[in-house]
Amino acid sequence: MKTIVKLLFVVICLFAIYFSAANSADASYAVIDAETGRLLSGSNAHAQAPIASLTKMWTALVAIENSNLDDKVVISRQAALSEGSSIYLESGEKITVETLLYGLMLRSGNDAAYALAEHTGGSLEGFIDLMNEKATLYGLKNTYFTNPSGLHHDLHLSSAYDTAMMLKIALENDTFRKIATTVNYKSIEKKGVTWQNKHRLVQEQNGAVAGKTGFTKAAGRTLATYFEKDGKKVIVVTLRESNDWQVHKHLANHVFSQYDVVTVAEKGEYKATEDTTVSLNKPIKLLLNKQEEQGIKNVIHLSRSKSKYGIWHVFLNKENIYSTRVTLK
Structure with missing residues (x-):
């Protein structure tokens, strides 16, 4: 298991939070x-x-x-x-x-x-x-x-x-x-x-x-x-x-050989703003290949209202690949 140590946090104020293997052309x-x-x-x-x-x-x-x-x-x-x-x-x-x-x-x-x-x-x-x-x-x-x-x-x-x-x-x-x-x-x-x-x-x-x-x-x-x-x-x-039996084994083994389980954020508390702390209740672990590990950013969305929750997003370059609700203190 790997861990991405460098974490980038961006706080964005929001008004509200809402929560082949193929053998034929048409395969x-x-x-x-x-x-x-x-x-x-x-x-x-x-x-x-x-x-x-x-x-x-x-x-x-x-x-x-x-x-x-x-x-x-x-x-x-x-x-x-x-x-x-x-x-x-x-x-x-x-x-x-x-x-x-x-x-x-x-x-x-x-x-x-x-x-x-x-x-x-x-x-x-x-x-x-x-x-x-x-x-x-x-x-x-x-x-x-x-x-x-x-x-x-x-x-x-x-x-x-x-x-x-x-x-x-x-x-x-x-x-x-x-x-x-x-x-x-x-x-x-x-x-x-x-x-x-x-x-x-x-x-x-x-x-x-x-x-x-x-x-x-x-x-x-x-x-x-x-x-x-x-x-x-x-x-x-x-x-x-x-040839689905063999194709499934091949595709799964390829992913297993190319991807690692990477901890992109550890469980714990993080300072988001001067007066706001974010509590992450469990670590965020994702399947990533070596190239993708370099493009990971963590982004926290906070509400302008007095909400007790925010949203923690993980971006791969510009794509949001994971989101979870976090507690604010």
Whole structure:
């Protein structure tokens, strides 16, 4: 771990504080810092494209946040007859939200996605509204959902970057993280069947911690993977990449070899003005390569009002790459 010793502080008075690897021409990818969401590497990273079953990461998060894990879901005929990949739910069967979530994330069950949507949203349409509202809330500008499973629809689109951000956001939820990092799950409700995570890199447990697979004829192969190594955390997403397993390992290893975890500001108190002290409650650590370390500046925004808080920004040259709220004394 490295530390940037030289810190530059700029106090700005404000009236208020608001808080490839690609094989084909239309392939895209994004590699982001899993802590901050900063795009580290990419190709067509913001281009809209179908994402297939990577949709289910967002479906899982919305279901977790709007239902109880021990809720019993009565499987409808429509859910049981869902097109595509399945965990073989039967009409009239009662099964918990928790089991459906494991079937959704590990086995990519479209029937599980449909059942969760009906239960959580009151209807398929109601759940899709929840998905899109949450995407808007998190600023996923290139994302729009028309279903909870990722089956092809001309308007059901996202981007490699937005999809990577979906996984970042979802992993902040402890329940999602527990499910998404599971390699094998034995379902008591489904007659003791064991579900193995379809994500081959997660199965290998060699740096890949969580993720999701996807495929439709229209989308091609899609893949999202969260990697950890030596305190470095990145998320890789590829869309329409046929050699995705190898590409993900290559992209993650490249970032791990080129970037270090750098402490750009230590935890503590800093004198911002003659009568104002800024308290940073935890150190700011970012993934930076050697060239970027030279371009880091720390900027503090203060309010003219008697607010107890300010905003600490980290700029890489002229780009704001990280912000956090700080206490003023």
